[in-house]
Amino acid sequence: MQIREIMTKDVELVSPNTTLQEAARKMRDADTGFLPVGENDKLVGTVTDRDITVRCVAEGANPAEAKVSDAMTDNLVYVFEDQDTAEAAQVMAEKAVKRLPVLSRDKRLVGVVSLGDVASKSDDEDVAGAAQSDISQAPSNS
Numbered sequence: 001m002q003i004r005e006i007m008t009k010d011v012e013l014v015s016p017n018t019t020l021q022e023a024a025r026k027m028r029d030a031d032t033g034f035l036p037v038g039e040n041d042k043l044v045g046t047v048t049d050r051d052i053t054v055r056c057v058a059e060g061a062n063p064a065e066a067k068v069s070d071a072m073t074d075n076l077v078y079v080f081e082d083q084d085t086a087e088a089a090q091v092m093a094e095k096a097v098k099r100l101p102v103l104s105r106d107k108r109l110v111g112v113v114s115l116g117d118v119a120s121k122s123d124d125e126d127v128a129g130a131a132q133s134d135i136s137q138a139p140s141n142s
Contacts (some may be wrong), residue, residue, distance in 0.1 A: 001081065001121075002081065002084060002108050003065050003079055003081050003082070003083050003084070003085055003086070003087075003088050003102055003111075003113050003120055004081040004082065004102070004110070005085075005121070006102040006113060006117045006118065006121035006122060007081065007102045007110075007111035007112060007113040007117060008087060008111055008112050008113070008114070008117070010137065011036060011101075011108065011109065011112050012026050012030050012032075012036070012038070012048065013038040013113055014026060014035050014037055014038070014051055014068055015037070015068065016035075016037055016039055016044060016045070016067060016068050016069035016072065017061065017067055017068070017069065018067065018068045019065065019066065019067060019068075020052050020056055020057075020061070020063040020064075020066045020067065020068060020070070021063040021064045022072060023035055023047055023052065023068050024052060024063065026086070027049055027103070032086065032112075033046075033047055033048050033049035033050070033099075034046060034047075034048050034049075034099040034112065034114075036101045036109055036110065036112065036125055037068055037069075038070050041091070043056065043076065043101055043107075043109050044072075044074060044076075044101075044102070044117045045069075045073055045074040045075075045076065046073050046076075046099075046101060047068050047071055047073070048070060048073075048099075051071040051072060051073060053068065055071040055096050056070055056071045059138040066095075067077075070098070074099075074128060077091065077095045077100060078100055078101040078102065078103050078104055079091055079095045079099060079100050079103070079113065080102070080104070080105060080113065081102050081103065081104055081105075081106070081110050082101055085113075085118050085122040086112050086122075088100060088118055089115070089118050089122075092115055092118075098114060098115040098116075099112055099113070099114045099115070100113050100114075102114065
């Protein structure tokens, strides 16, 4: 099964200059803990609710003033929409992440795939279970 068949397609994108407070509101409104970060039509990173908490709030930053660029991960890890779901699970396990941006072959953001998507929608239940186990045992990447 290809990633495009299970990914979330309507994805909110934030700018690196967006405040963390606004990013958190977007996460709340979309019921997600993950947002891709884009600038000039290019994916430049990702930000999670954990990134905001650990990298900024816990360090005393004011979420109304601090920017997404202060908390985001700019070491991009992604998959392509035509890859197999098992490959997405493998990347998640190797990189100890639970969500990945999904790109078209011309490197345009087309969606996000989560470990939950792989577990609930994939036809290979063992793949998601193995990825979850590997992620749980990995050191924190905060």
